[in-house]
Amino acid sequence: MDVDVSKFKDCRVLVIGDLMIDEYLWGDVNRISPEAPVPVVAVKKEESTLGGSGNVINNLAALGAKVFAAGVIGTGKNGNMLIKRLRYLAVDAGGVIQEHGRPTTRKTRIIAAHQHVLRIDRETKKEISSETMNKIAWFIEKVIIKTDAVIISDYGKGLITKALMKKVVALAKKHGNIIIADPKGLDYSKYSGVTLITPNRKEAALAAGVEITNNSSLMTAGAKIIDCAGIEKLLITCGKDGMALFERDKKPYMIRAEARQVFDVSGAGDTVVAVLALALASGASFKASAAVANTAAGIVVGKVGTATVSVKELTAAIMPRANPLSVKLRKK
Ligand SMILES: Nc1ncnc2c1ncn2[C@@H]1O[C@H](COP(=O)(O)OP(=O)(O)OP(=O)(O)O)[C@@H](O)[C@H]1O
Ligand SMILES: [Mg+2]
Numbered sequence: 010m011d012v013d014v015s016k017f018k019d020c021r022v023l024v025i026g027d028l029m030i031d032e033y034l035w036g037d038v039n040r041i042s043p044e045a046p047v048p049v050v051a052v053k054k055e056e057s058t059l060g061g062s063g064n065v066i067n068n069l070a071a072l073g074a075k076v077f078a079a080g081v082i083g084t085g086k087n088g089n090m091l092i093k094r095l096r097y098l099a100v101d102a103g104g105v106i107q108e109h110g111r112p113t114t115r116k117t118r119i120i121a122a123h124q125h126v127l128r129i130d131r132e133t134k135k136e137i138s139s140e141t142m143n144k145i146a147w148f149i150e151k152v153i154i155k156t157d158a159v160i161i162s163d164y165g166k167g168l169i170t171k172a173l174m175k176k177v178v179a180l181a182k183k184h185g186n187i188i189i190a191d192p193k194g195l196d197y198s199k200y201s202g203v204t205l206i207t208p209n210r211k212e213a214a215l216a217a218g219v220e221i222t223n224n225s226s227l228m229t230a231g232a233k234i235i236d237c238a239g240i241e242k243l244l245i246t247c248g249k250d251g252m253a254l255f256e257r258d259k260k261p262y263m264i265r266a267e268a269r270q271v272f273d274v275s276g277a278g279d280t281v282v283a284v285l286a287l288a289l290a291s292g293a294s295f296k297a298s299a300a301v302a303n304t305a306a307g308i309v310v311g312k313v314g315t316a317t318v319s320v321k322e323l324t325a326a327i328m329p330r331a332n333p334l335s336v337k338l339r340k341k
Pocket of ligand 1: 208209210245247248249250252266267269271274276277278279281302303304306310
């Protein structure tokens, strides 16, 4: 693989996306509530982490990259905590706007006796105000010159509008930045002009209007998205089946998932976009970058929770495997 992971720490990436807080409450259930026929969870442990585009940022920071963040959150204590978390990762959070009247997206999971019993979402999908849009656009304009790559991490929470995408694409073109978009929704023409998009198989099927059941329907869906969305490159991630890279007028390139024990697949897509951006920014080809992103995602699915991968782990995973025969011969 022609990817130099040691260069990742020198990369500077702008992440524009839907920031969230992932909250976990663990507890025990010993009784049914006297108020209604529901279990009472006695909370024993609480934790909160950065989610949504914040998890992409976690992945970039874990690989030593400098991150610039743009997004929208609320003005309350959850918004303040989110900014504190970003600062702790040494992220330039100047593009994270606290919009009045907007909640900070928060997903609370309640886990009782190892069972996920409930999730509570606090969020809005309302489009950002024009004032927020102007502030974000101003930040992007200011920092894009300092960055090597732009990631759009769209979770459909009202930030990534057509108007904002138009602005970002024009600025990235002007400064020669690559843009990788993890898309949401059905209309991918919104991402027209970006370098590459990374839907998963289900999202690609919905956007193409093609049911993906085998390799041939995967090819049909990929070709349709490339044709209709005004995008040059498309990486469809296929969970345990790896990924498929589509480039206009080229034969699709299939990458098999790395065989390993799987603990938690959530957040694997965030690892894919983060590593793709760093590999491309450090000069690797699209095929090699996709392959290293696949290896990185294979490592995080082997960890519990939405996890990240380190330079050390990734370097070890892509090192050419020692030939057992040559090792034996040397020993003699
Ligand atoms: N079960 C698995 N075994 C090995 N690799 C996996 C597995 N699941 C996911 N991966 C790796 O992670 C990549 C992304 O996974 P997937 O296609 O599920 O993305 P996603 O649905 O966007 O993930 P998420 O939304 O949870 O972040 C895959 O292309 C593959 O490299
Ligand atoms: Mg995804």
